[in-house]
Amino acid sequence: MTSNQRGLDPRTQKAWVSAIEKENQLRLKWFTKNMDRLNRIANKENTRKVPQEVKDKFDNDLVESYKNVQRFPKIKVDDAPLIEPKAMQGIMKPVDPAVTKLIYTGENKDGRLNYLHERVKLLPDDRYYFPEVSSFEYGWKTWNYAKNIKKTGFGRQQIVKESFYRRRGVERDPEWYKEPAGYTPTVCNG
Template sequence: MSKAQRTAMGDYWAKTIEKEAALRSMWFRKNEARLNENANKLISSRAVPEEVKEKIKKNRIEAFQQIKKFPRIKTEDTVIDFEGNLQDIMRPVNPEITKLIYTGHNKDGRENYLRERVKLIPEKRFYFPECTSWDHGWKQWHRMKDNRTLGFGRQQIIKASFYRRRGVERDPEWYKEPAHINPTFCNMCR
């Protein structure tokens, strides 16, 4: 499309919009009195009588008074022991685990320390949840005893869910090749 055609189409579109706006405003001016009259009728018919309001209010008050009340469930029975400084977030590390940092060559000590440290659940490593994302599973480990822990959270999700362990399999027994239509073969002739 050339530049002249685009300009012509843009002009046509602008004129169409202006024409539609003029028609709308003309229709509104012509029917304004009727619209105002209908709007005022609806407002008066929508008013709720005072006796109906009082009846609804009375029913709601009765409903709230008859609600069955339950005692508040206590979520945490024990108070957290906080023997550290107010600025401490992490509990003290076991000295035996700390010694792992200095044993081994180069990175081996650090890796051994982290491997042992990650085996502890967060409640045993920290006094309280450090960020809001920890609130979801905090104090839930008694339910997760059966799950095995993974070192540093590494998993092969795609391999387990996408690839097949046994390779490419045969087609299922119920699968059949589609019928081939042959001009020399007629199903009706049999």
């Protein structure tokens, strides 16, 4: 077989075909030889029957296990927040008056930019009554639950930060380090 040829050449194809046909003939021969035995096994009645007393005992135990299960009261995480009457008309919560004054305190359009910069610092949970767009749904009201989460020993850690960066910041050069001498009138270059 040459290197630029794809697939099998006709001789190897014939060998594969004959091997597959031979295997099919052997399977068919085995099946016809054992057909009576296979029919007996397939049509045999089930001799393993569970007695009715065992079934009743299992049912009673199952019912008793459900009756005796330990029940815990439902824990209220947070009471439902009160909905303001204005919430029925608007999507956003009312803006703090101090932030609203920023609109009118800037020169030209600076007030508008200052207002937007302050407004964007709030989480969407604090700006809107409900998730307005689908991207808000991910993480909506999760800050209430994040306070109770414990750190695991198997979570991701900041290995590079701890091993590479210095905790004390940039340090002074060591005492033995000196600037290389430059060419000046007082230094010989010879």
